[in-house]
Amino acid sequence: MTIADNDTPVTAGFLVIGDEILSGRTKDKNIGFLADYLTALGIDLKEVRIVPDEKGEIVDAVNALRRSHTYVFTSGGIGPTHDDITADSIAAAFGVPIDVDPRARAILEGHYPPGELTPARLRMARIPEGADLIENPVSKAPGFRIGNVHVMAGVPMIMQAMMDAIAPTLKTGRKLISRSVDADLPESRLAERIGEIQETYPDTLIGSYPRATDGRFTTQIVIRSRDETLLAEATAAVEAAVADALGRQA
Amino acid sequence: MTIADNDTPVTAGFLVIGDEILSGRTKDKNIGFLADYLTALGIDLKEVRIVPDEKGEIVDAVNALRRSHTYVFTSGGIGPTHDDITADSIAAAFGVPIDVDPRARAILEGHYPPGELTPARLRMARIPEGADLIENPVSKAPGFRIGNVHVMAGVPMIMQAMMDAIAPTLKTGRKLISRSVDADLPESRLAERIGEIQETYPDTLIGSYPRATDGRFTTQIVIRSRDETLLAEATAAVEAAVADALGRQA
Structure with a gap:
């Protein structure tokens, strides 16, 4: 962690992705966690958006946030199911290709018993070109960072572990x-x-x-x-x- | 409450206003409440944004949301203090004047003992021109509706009472x-x-x-x-x- 030069404020936007939050079925726990976490680091969380599992909405929100803030964090939509479209949407937002990443595939191959890395599970290894992986000590399927955008899981326990992996890479402001x-x-x-x-x-x-x-x-x-x-x-x-x-x- | 014609989806955006949510000092309880409430009415909550107590941010977010959705709801920033700038920001977003509203003033005059309607408290009667008031049975200072935007208090007990006052005026979709x-x-x-x-x-x-x-x-x-x-x-x-x-x- 480095302190930003000249006391420039370091700002962040947070994008929560998921129909289940907007329908009320799941009550978000990640916003309050991230707000506390970033405040403790001296990073100002300036904006939060919650959008549904719709590619156009995710692309527009990521592009708006990444241009306005030092960092963007996202949670949700990186699991193995048909409604997990975050990785593909982030690739579209950055205009880069996406495919199964050999590093992510190796992690999943090491995690599942032989023959159990099904096509659905392999979806979790789809990572936009040029991204770095974010470690997931809980359930292995990694998050990723591309540009100033950090893509994390929505399950709070996993999201929190991923933030701990990300924190040492962030520059932080003079603490408020x-x-x-x-x-x-x-x-x-x-x-x-x-x-x-x-x-x-x-x-x-x-x-x-x-x-x-x-x-x-x-x-x-x-x-x-x-x-x-x-x-x-x-x-x-x-x-x-x-x-x-x-x-x-x- | 009327059911919308032709099964047109009725959509909503929710704008949460307040530095205290973004710093983590206060954990939001209104998003989950409103998500449940609108789902029960058959209104699809499609987007949530949380912005700080900054006029430009509030104006931009309200204008984006009110153009995209049938209804917009806001919470926070309508109290008596210097950081309560929601009403002025909404007036700016709609390009209308704002001043002390005689109806709102009458409500506050009826509520406070003689001589206690201080200039700070009178700020709570500032309402954009052309808005309707939203009743506040808890602490009297009203919310308001202008166009498709409903402006409510941030204290959950008051916000929830205001939603009960608003609900009968909303058209609702065919329920999901x-x-x-x-x-x-x-x-x-x-x-x-x-x-x-x-x-x-x-x-x-x-x-x-x-x-x-x-x-x-x-x-x-x-x-x-x-x-x-x-x-x-x-x-x-x-x-x-x-x-x-x-x-x-x-």
């Missing part, structure tokens, strides 16, 4: 650090002061997140910055604003 | 019905037969979903159709394929 302040107040009681603090500290990102707990509204204010000193100053200002609003309420 | 078949086999053992069944029944959608449970791989096959008879036939074919594969394994 954060502090949070919990306020036992609805956010509308704090909004004006917090807005003023945001204006005073433009190099911080201040988010205000309302919560409904047992029918009562409370607020969490999260302050983020790449600079420790600014972060400490802005956090102190937020804490003072919360104390002041609580005092006025009492 | 589904059956599922569980197979105690990895999906690669079924993939070829399932692919053949999909080809035999092009008016069904057959999905194959691998699961890892206690380190063992099993598969759920989901068959969807708008036609009961085709659904029953394709499901029977899948059940026969699974029984056959289990028999060969035993």
